[in-house]
Amino acid sequence: MKYSKKEILRRIKGKLIVSCQALPLEPLYVEEKSVMYLMARAAKEAGSPCIRTSSVRDVAAIKEETNLPVIGIIKTRYEGYDSYITPTMKEIDELAAADTDIIALDCTLRNRGDGTTINEFIKSIKDKYHDMILMADISTYEEGINAWKCGVDFVGTTLSGYTDYSPQKEEPDFELVQKLAAAIDIPLIAEGKIHTPEQAVQMLKCGAYAVVVGGAITRPLEIASRFIKAIEEKSDE
Numbered sequence: 718m719k720y721s722k723k724e725i726l727r728r729i730k731g732k733l734i735v736s737c738q739a740l741p742l743e744p745l746y747v748e749e750k751s752v753m754y755l756m757a758r759a760a761k762e763a764g765s766p767c768i769r770t771s772s773v774r775d776v777a778a779i780k781e782e783t784n785l786p787v788i789g790i791i792k793t794r795y796e797g798y799d800s801y802i803t804p805t806m807k808e809i810d811e812l813a814a815a816d817t818d819i820i821a822l823d824c825t826l827r828n829r830g831d832g833t834t835i836n837e838f839i840k841s842i843k844d845k846y847h848d849m850i851l852m853a854d855i856s857t858y859e860e861g862i863n864a865w866k867c868g869v870d871f872v873g874t875t876l877s878g879y880t881d882y883s884p885q886k887e888e889p890d891f892e893l894v895q896k897l898a899a900a901i902d903i904p905l906i907a908e909g910k911i912h913t914p915e916q917a918v919q920m921l922k923c924g925a926y927a928v929v930v931g932g933a934i935t936r937p938l939e940i941a942s943r944f945i946k947a948i949e950e951k952s953d954e
């Protein structure tokens with residue numbers, strides 16, 4: 718079952734979307750079967766209305782477990798492509814076949830190995846899948862505006878801090894959220910480096926339609942490391 722855009726908008730407005738992801742080599746990645754559905758179960762029990770996840774395997778397992786709308790991505794690297802979040806039509810086709818409710822993709826203006834622009838790629842997706850709901854993962858204001866003009870459904874600040882020309886900060890990019898939310902007439906999703914409940918609330922105050930939190934909830938290695946780093950820095954004083 719797939720949710721309509723109207724229903725998704727109703728459900729996620731002002732809410733927390735939990736990103737449940739584990740790639741190969743991460744501690745919670747299990748080769749034999751997806752275990753991310755357990756993280757999604759916890760997120761649902763806490764009241765989250767929507768899950769973001771990576772891989773067809775985890776999209777399927779999480780949809781089955783939770784019945785919630787799912788934002789799906791496939792992370793993969795190709796020669797010549799700077800983007801690694803759903804970079805080509807192959808990943809779009811796989812996510813579409815898995816009934817992914819929203820597909821998120823890298824909409825930065827960086828190199829695409831096949832020489833197409835991101836605008837051409839978005840157009841070819843829309844031509845092929847008329848009703849597919851698209852979330853543009855961007856790193857700057859200019860990229861967000863460009864994606865909005867290309868007709869995506871949501872813009873997410875996912876990649877701020879992850880391109881070499883966006884602000885390299887530990888903190889989430891409040892400024893980008895505030896500026897973009899005021900400029901576009903589609904939902905702006907705040908995502909990336911949101912580590913505390915206060916930061917999530919602040920993002921909504923900055924104009925975000927919804928907030929995505931991943932690592933601070935679902936990556937125990939990241940969470941434990943943050944505690945250990947803080948303790949070590951304290952004991953150095």
Ligand SMILES: CC(=O)N[C@H](C=O)[C@@H](O)[C@H](O)[C@H](O)COP(=O)(O)O
Pocket residue numbers: 736738790802875876879908909910911929930931932933
């Ligand atoms: C940059 C990149 O590849 N971001 C990925 C996109 O899906 C995920 O690894 C992040 O966990 C997600 O964006 C949520 O962000 P955070 O984990 O900071 O709350």
